[in-house]
Amino acid sequence: MRGDRGEHAVLTRSLRRLAIYGTMLGSMLLAALFLIAWNGWEFGHSLFSHLCHQKSERCFVFGASHLAVCSRCFGIYFGMTGGCAIAWLQTKKVFTLNSWMGVILGICALANLLDFGFEWFGFYQNAIWTRALLGLLLGMSLVLFVLLRSAYPMDRKEEKAVSMRLPERG
């Protein structure tokens, strides 16, 4: 049933807290990436060496050197942080599950895969900004998909708020 609390109202306090943590950790990660690039810290670049190929012409340049991750990875991290921030800052207490989120995530993942594959096989040459944009869309849709599909037990106050907001059905 669509009016069921587990399916319909999902942005509970626990999820909002998770979104806050996600925003904070993501911001720290992005700040660390900028600091490492600005100061050209070799130690920082080797920290991220297992997470990304770090090919310099595929990375954004900031200050003394390029970022420690490529533009696509940077886009993904930025999108994930942005997705958490959107979930945290929006004022709606109740979200309706939207099956389109899964489709959007699938399209974003497929777009990244095709972009990577077409370039790998030499069909076309992508640009740093297209990679970053596709990564951003993937990261943001991933976070929103995960947050909107998470089932959380609501406390009494939240249940009351939901029952007041949800329209009566059938």
Next chain:
Amino acid sequence: MSDEPDIVNLDDCPMKPGLVAGGAIAFVLTLFPMSYALCCLPLALGGFVATTTFVFKYKVRLELKYGMKIAILACLLGFGASTVVYDLVWLAFDYRIGFEWYVSFLTGLADSAPPPSGDRLLESIELLREQSFGIGTFIQQIFTVILASGIGGAIGGALATVLFKKGALAQ
């Protein structure tokens, strides 16, 4: 009416099966050099397998934070173990697993890069070749394991948690 309880006690569901499955995947994928080319995908896959194994083993629905926790722990175990094996082989036989593949991959990138960045890459390859195992390398590896497992495990665990929901909520 179903006999299934509304909430399953998490104390009755040890993490071990999930950690073993996810850790094994993370171990195998990070021991070989493909992990450099695939970004955090190997660890995300390890985390995904860990949480999926847990959900299917106990037929439960997990909270997001718990699903992510299992995945991150599995990645820490798997990636940590592969790093220890890598270091032991390096110290014992002066051989770095997958290093030549990694160097040839980097050299290929340097050849195709424009002169200033290509030269910088070649310099860093030389530095990598001359690198010896020491306390600095070990500390850097610890930070890398924590960082990479945190990011990859969180992504894989979160996805598995929301994609697979079996039975009652585990708390």
